[in-house]
Amino acid sequence: MHELSVCQSMLRQVEEIAxxxxxxxxxxxxxxxxxxxxxxPELLQQAFTIARCGTRAESAELVTQTQPVRxxxxxxxxDSDAQANRLLCAECGDYRTRLISGDELLLASVELTKN
Amino acid sequence: MCDTCGCNVTHGNRxxxxxxxxxxxxxxxxxxxxxxxNLLSENDHQAAHNREHFERxxxxxxNLMSSPGSGKTRLLERTIDHxxxxxxxxxxxxxxxxxxxxxxxxxxxxxxxxxTTGTACHLDAHMxxxxxxxxxLDELDLLFIENVGNLVCPASFDLGQHLNVTLxxxxxxxxxxxxxxxxxxxxxxxxxxxxxxxxxxxDFDPDNAGQALQQLAYKNPITLVSAKSDQGMDEWLNWLxxxxxxxxxxxSKGAGSIQTCL
Numbered sequence: 001m002h003e004l005s006v007c008q009s010m011l012r013q014v015e016e017i018a019x020x021x022x023x024x025x026x027x028x029x030x031x032x033x034x035x036x037x038x039x040x041p042e043l044l045q046q047a048f049t050i051a052r053c054g055t056r057a058e059s060a061e062l063v064t065q066t067q068p069v070r071x072x073x074x075x076x077x078x079d080s081d082a083q084a085n086r087l088l089c090a091e092c093g094d095y096r097t098r099l100i101s102g103d104e105l106l107l108a109s110v111e112l113t114k115n
Numbered sequence: 116m117c118d119t120c121g122c123n124v125t126h127g128n129r130x131x132x133x134x135x136x137x138x139x140x141x142x143x144x145x146x147x148x149x150x151x152x153n154l155l156s157e158n159d160h161q162a163a164h165n166r167e168h169f170e171r172x173x174x175x176x177x178n179l180m181s182s183p184g185s186g187k188t189r190l191l192e193r194t195i196d197h198x199x200x201x202x203x204x205x206x207x208x209x210x211x212x213x214x215x216x217x218x219x220x221x222x223x224x225x226x227x228x229x230x231t232t233g234t235a236c237h238l239d240a241h242m243x244x245x246x247x248x249x250x251x252l253d254e255l256d257l258l259f260i261e262n263v264g265n266l267v268c269p270a271s272f273d274l275g276q277h278l279n280v281t282l283x284x285x286x287x288x289x290x291x292x293x294x295x296x297x298x299x300x301x302x303x304x305x306x307x308x309x310x311x312x313x314x315x316x317x318d319f320d321p322d323n324a325g326q327a328l329q330q331l332a333y334k335n336p337i338t339l340v341s342a343k344s345d346q347g348m349d350e351w352l353n354w355l356x357x358x359x360x361x362x363x364x365x366x367s368k369g370a371g372s373i374q375t376c377l
Contacts, residue, residue, distance in 0.1 A: 038270045085330060113145050
């Protein structure tokens with residue numbers, strides 16, 4: 001379970017932003033996670049309840065936006081939905097595709113309270 | 116244009132004031148700040164630094180990943196046997212505990228640094244940076260990083276390597292790429308190891324493994340290898356040498372363009 005490492009890294013980034021913006025507390029953290037990022041949102045939520053203690057994000061809410069897995073076909077040019085372990089073109093069935101969404105591991109935004 | 120009626124909102128900037136936007140104010144008057152940075156940006160920053168370090172020293176760095184017991188250390192021992200006359204090789208070993216693997220590599224006459232991660236299930240870029248302090252990069256052409264045996268966590272952490280090699284041994288299931296898509300997708304070369312055992316096993320079909328990889332849009336080489344019988348070793352070694360030469364060419368080209376700029 002590497003979600004705790006990911007969570008601690010995220011909180012260090014959030015703390016930095018809160019400090020820079022002279023915020024007293026962090027209210028909300030919005031992250032984007034794709035099924036192919038290798039991070040499980042539920043485990044990250046669990047890790048968050050432990051890792052946030054003693055930080056400015058102690059009472060913050062962690063909001064996860066899950067991104068869909070989508071591929072672009074390099075053969076026929078079609079964009080389609082796919083599954084994490086089946087990244088084939090839905091139009092022509094070719095395996096020569098490029099992932100266009102689904103591997104995100106992003107800190108999208110933070111909501112802060114300032115004095 | 117004002118902030119009250121929305122007349123300053125256009126198609127081009129609407130995303131900035133919507134949820135997560137750079138200038139969004141929430142109803143309870145918190146300030147929302149758009150970030151859009153990788154959650155592992157600290158690690159990525161260190162990884163980029165490691166990569167620069169490798170390149171300055173002309174070292175090709177290769178990250179080996181697999182489940183425990185699929186033969187990473189054995190493959191390295193045999194690779195060293197074949198290549199050590201022509202290339203200067205170094206190894207960084209990652210394990211939860213023990214120096215055993217690093218000792219096996221040192222017995223081959225190659226410098227090895229052991230990282231013991233304790234309870235951590237993967238290596239990260241900071242651990243590699245620490246290990247580089249004890250690695251004679253100046254004297255190396257190839258650096259292998261043997262990651263902690265684990266098909267999940269190592270895939271999420273960039274170490275600064277140039278190439279990922281993922282091993283799948285024939286004593287595992289041939290559907291593993293479908294079960295662990297993240298790590299197999301990341302591979303620049305998949306090695307199906309312990310191929311000398313194939314005649315004894317009726318439930319591992321290399322074609323099935325190949326199909327599962329293809330479903331992940333995997334387009335790189337797949338090689339059946341045995342570090343015992345040497346089956347497939349030539350293909351693996353040729354690939355390594357080609358990668359090494361390609362990196363050398365890129366570097367000399369890079370150095371040339373810097374000189375032109377000066």
